Amino acid sequence: MIKSKHLLGIKELSAKEIYHILDTASGFKDVLKRDIKKVPPLRGKSVVSLFFEPSTRTKTSFALAAKRLSADFVNFSVSTSSVIKGETIQDTALTIQSLGADFMIVRHASSGVPHLLSNILEMSVINAGDGANEHPTQALLDLFTILAHKKRIEGLTVSIIGDIAHSRVAKSNIYALTKLGANVRVICPPTLMPAEIEKLGVDVFHSTDKGVKNCDVVMTLRLQLERQSKGFLPSLEEYFNLYGLTSERLKLAKDDAIVMHPGPMNRGVEIESAVADGPQSVILEQVTNGIAVRMAVLYLLAGVKK
Amino acid sequence: MSKEILDSNDINRAIRRMAHEIIEKNKGTENLCLVGIQKGGVVLAGRLASQIESIEAGPIEVGALDITFYRDDLNTKEEQPVVKRTDVPFTITGKTVVLVDDVLFTGRSIRAAMDALTDFGRPAYIQLAVLIDRGHRELPIRADYAGKNIPTSFDDLVEVVLEEDNSKNRAVLISGQ
Amino acid sequence: MNILIKNGRVIDPSQNIDGYKDVLIKGRKIQGLYTKGKAPDAGKIIDASNCIVIPGLVDMHTHLREPGFEYKETIKTGTMAAVKGGFTTVCCMPNTKPVNDTIAVTEFILERSLKEGSCSVYPIGAITISQKSEALTELEAMIKAGCIAFSDDGMPVTNSVMMRRALEYSKIFKVPIISHCEDLNLSEGGVMNEGFVSTIVGLQGIPKAAEETMVARDLSLCELTGGRLHIAHVSTEGSVKLIRNAKSRGINVTAETCPHYFSLTDEAVISYDTNLKVNPPIRTAHDVEAIKEGLKDGTIDVIATDHAPHHIDDKNKEFDAAAFGISGLETAFALSLHLVEQGTMDLNQLIMKISITPSKIMGINKGTLSIDADADITIINPENKFIVDPSKFASKGKNSPFNKWQLKGTVEKTVSMGKVFEWK
């Protein structure tokens, strides 16, 4: 059962809790297939999003999830609020709590902000991405998508290609996949590999060809284009040549390997269009599954005794 | 303290009688379908369906309904919700749906089930069949077909065991004291 | 009025003394040490039973924040925190506002500390004007005004030529150049040690190389110039090795570390407690061992506090945005005493590193209980346990990562220039 009323990261979850969320998400996936895609369990509850970094897709996904659970959803707009006038993040959060919200969906460029807020708030805090730390609901929806295709996680080989050092998606997926018994490979240039990552139980590759060989799942990550100016890479072209997921490279993976991307994609940088739009791509399914998974998270956290 | 209130013969008899009543009340099985409420109602709905089929000949549609998302006690219950399968692979709009559950108690599960059901379509009629009616209703709900009425006190627990192997079937009342 | 400190175990490595003696104070000076019962009568008696009586502690790395950041600390509160922590002398770093790069600021600090200070204050002047690594300050004038050493602490001297000139020019006055070793390009954006823990918590790391490359540079420049180099706040195994090697080659270098570098590891940052954010960052268990080894074999000469008080608003932020620094004066001695308990060093060595050696490095007449020395004496009950409670700190800076820690060794009384401070 779910122990905490906050979802701060996959780090803090057990394999059992992860499976419980995924099982519950399948129930919601069924709901989303119906004509009436709405159920009543969070009636009267309100969910507030507090995003200090722009992200339309994650916010929209949470908004739909909340609404389909019959909760009210409000976006606390950071750019138009007092946050820019120097209010502390704690004061902002406490204000939202005083407005009577039950859930706070928070995204921030600084790692640890959800933890900071969870220490001072009564309401449930859900991490929608903090710095280079975690993005737990993304990893959960990725697992859900993998399960839908592969029927298991244990024993699968999952290759993650991209900017591992700055990617909270990679981190959450590494925790989740290793907890459930998958073999995880991380593939990226040494400049984008975080310190001592192998201690997390992953295999490190600098060659994409070697790293995707015979894998079941290829996950490519979005490359922040400013990495080039910071000297991590000589050019985006060279990155694509070395780490771009092309049809040729995908052939090295298992024939039934699936291709994933958390979005938004830089076509021609980390992924070739032919792959993104190809038969092995499950990228749009990930988006659909995101709603069911976030419904499960909201629903289960609401059931944790306060 | 627990005591057997129905043995497997009692249960078989009750199911047989309810099957007849359902056919009688609906003048046949045309436009009729059964939907069992997870978890105890699903097996019972299957048993009722085969009983009805053996009397009337011809298949009858049976679905399973999980009402977890429709419960009104998410925050008040000690144990956390576990979602079970919902499977209603046919349209219910315009049909007579017989909701099936093992025990009728406060009526809240039935209320949730009716909410859930109406999210799948608009049935012409909804009827309710239960194996045991133990009283203590908190909502204006009553069973159209009841296998057996059993007086209980509120804190008692009624457990129904329904399995493939008929001989093990029974209903037990566990005293709340 | 004379004061007699009785029944204590007097430890003064500067005179090779360790025994039960009574200390007589006359005015601002020490009158003498006497065997039990042999001291003349005094107007005030301090009973130091169960205590050690040692030369007042000397912190050669303190940020008093005044002038400019009085909301974080003042000379008044900072020196009060010092005596509460057993320190009778603090050497204050120049990164105030304005920077202590002119005699006006130096004189201000000295005047203020004479008027409001509880202990002796010695200013450290900036090496370069505004700590910008562009032009040297007027060393002679500032020394005359009262500066005893020079440092751009808080900032490194990024320009190697400027560091060379500083080490060369300061030879005229035989004053130490204290280097805050940090390659700002390597540390840019970093908020904690780079390693497995930074990967886990997703915070940007500061590699050990950011410190070590500049330690190596400064050691080379020290060798080149024959200047008097002191390395501030050593935090890594690599730095310890570089300094050990330099010393073995006869290079004129001394070094300090701080209690947090031998008391904490970066794993604590998993809590995202911003009180753990300090520069250089808390390192790994491996480094902690190397720091202890360096203290033991003499590679590291001094334990300094790097007392860096901050207002709660500067710490009560997301980790990335919080200020660097630990309020250290009031926990330093007890944390250091733990090294004695662990067997890293004995009491004599500890007193050397936290009183006598820093006095020698800074060229000040402190760190001794000899006759006619300043009456700077610290009385400590080494067995008494206490729970750290930053809310009770005399310092304005409550930013301590040691909150709620149980430590051993309470400062019972501090005598600073003959004035007795005690707390209950």
Ligand SMILES: [Zn+2]
């Ligand atoms: Zn410094």
